[in-house]
Amino acid sequence: xxxxxxxxxxxxxxxxxxxxxxxxxxxxxxxxxxxxxxxxxxxxxxxxxxxxxxxxxxxxxxxxxxxxxxxxxxxxxxxxxxxxxxxxxxxxxxxxxxxxxxxxxxxxxxxxxxxxxxxxxxxxxxxxxxxxxxxxxxxxxxxxxxxxxxxxxxxxxxxxxxxxxxxxxxxxxxxxxxxxxxxxxxxxxxxxxxxxxxxxxxxxxxxxxxxxxxxxxxxxxxxxxxxxxxxxxxxxxxxxxxxxxxxxxxxxxxxxxxxxxxxxxxxxxxxxxxxxxxxxxxxxxxxxxxxxxxxxxxxxxxxxxxxxxxxxxxxxxxxxxxxxxxxxxxxxxxxxxxxxxxxxxxxxxxxxxxxxxxxxxxxxxxxxxxxxxxxxxxxxxxxxxxxxxxx
Numbered sequence: 221x222x223x224x225x226x227x228x229x230x231x232x233x234x235x236x237x238x239x240x241x242x243x244x245x246x247x248x249x250x251x252x253x254x255x256x257x258x259x260x261x262x263x264x265x266x267x268x269x270x271x272x273x274x275x276x277x278x279x280x281x282x283x284x285x286x287x288x289x290x291x292x293x294x295x296x297x298x299x300x301x302x303x304x305x306x307x308x309x310x311x312x313x314x315x316x317x318x319x320x321x322x323x324x325x326x327x328x329x330x331x332x333x334x335x336x337x338x339x340x341x342x343x344x345x346x347x348x349x350x351x352x353x354x355x356x357x358x359x360x361x362x363x364x365x366x367x368x369x370x371x372x373x374x375x376x377x378x379x380x381x382x383x384x385x386x387x388x389x390x391x392x393x394x395x396x397x398x399x400x401x402x403x404x405x406x407x408x409x410x411x412x413x414x415x416x417x418x419x420x421x422x423x424x425x426x427x428x429x430x431x432x433x434x435x436x437x438x439x440x441x442x443x444x445x446x447x448x449x450x451x452x453x454x455x456x457x458x459x460x461x462x463x464x465x466x467x468x469x470x471x472x473x474x475x476x477x478x479x480x481x482x483x484x485x486x487x488x489x490x491x492x493x494x495x496x497x498x499x500x501x502x503x504x505x506x507x508x509x510x511x512x513x514x515x516x517x518x519x520x521x522x523x524x525x526x527x528x529x530x531x532x533x534x535x536x537x538x539x540x541x542x543x544x545x546x547x548x549x550x551x552x553x554x555x556x557x558x559x560x561x562x563x564x565x566x567x568x569x570x571x572x573x574x575x576x577x578x579x580x581x582x583x584x585x586x587x588x589x590x591x592x593x594x595x596x597x598x599x600x601x602x603x604x605x606x607x608x609x610x611x
Contacts, residue, residue: 247534
């Protein structure tokens with residue numbers, strides 16, 4: 221039986237807000253209008269930012285580090301920026317700080333590349349940056365997956381009652397410890413010594429792709445269960461830290477299973493459907509690459525959908541029983557994620573020369589990272605202002 225205290229905590233979806241938070245926000249319009257406006261606004265901002273000269277080229281690494289910066293802000297509840305009180309002031313200053321953090325990590329990534337690539341024996345110096353970026357950039361996947369899963373799943377146990385900045389510092393340290401451990405195991409060893417500068421797929425070894433798929437599907441299941449399902453079924457474990465342990469183990473296993481299962485789903489469902497829609501199915505080698513790209517891409521589009529349903533639509537509607545509510549949210553997430561996934565290839569050629577408009581060749585990761593970055597900035601740094609307003 222869940223205690224009243226745990227029930228109260230459970231209502232704090234994914235990232236619990238502290239009692240001392242100085243700014244409370246309410247939507248200007250009822251759902252689903254508020255969610256629709258938020259969705260349109262975020263996509264519009266993403267496209268505007270994407271077409272800023274030079275951004276698309278650096279988006280995959282800058283956006284990944286920007287997402288990490290948002291996580292730092294979440295853990296510290298935007299302290300001390302939150303003292304500004306006006307939502308737009310908080311959002312503006314927090315966004316500037318976030319961009320600075322992203323560029324600091326970007327410069328560190330360049331330094332890392334010049335050390336790491338020759339260390340593993342990359343034979344072509346022109347490939348140093350590509351290999352280094354791929355490996356160092358995976359820090360964001362490591363943090364957004366397992367570090368967030370434990371900290372959010374455990375509801376910041378045992379420091380939930382600590383005030384800022386003490387709590388944020390503790391979470392920052394623990395988050396980085398988990399991130400580094402995951403990164404050293406899943407990504408660090410898999411830079412490719414035989415990398416070709418012009419072939420992005422050659423920058424890393426195949427194990428890297430498997431690890432990336434695992435982290436993305438783990439992120440999906442963690443956000444699905446902690447945000448959309450409001451900690452179900454992990455709350456059945458009782459109190460913290462048991463709930464956090466159950467979430468960590470459960471989402472990690474589900475993520476690993478889906479890396480394999482999604483490969484079959486893509487191969488036996490998506491590939492035939494795309495073929496019927498007129499897309500040319502390539503030879504075996506490129507087909508396998510395409511299946512891998514779609515595997516990770518589908519996970520990321522579902523992550524986008526979870527954020528939309530949980531943070532933009534506030535898990536609307538909530539008027540039914542728990543079972544019906546969760547079923548509605550899950551189906552909605554699948555529909556939104558699948559539609560966004562399938563329609564991406566209709567407009568991807570307009571995103572730049574790297575895209576040809578085919579699910580077998582296009583890698584949506586760069587655009588998706590930018591979109592998720594904007595989503596999180598809007599939801600957590602701007603508190604959905606101007607769609608929401610301060611009380």
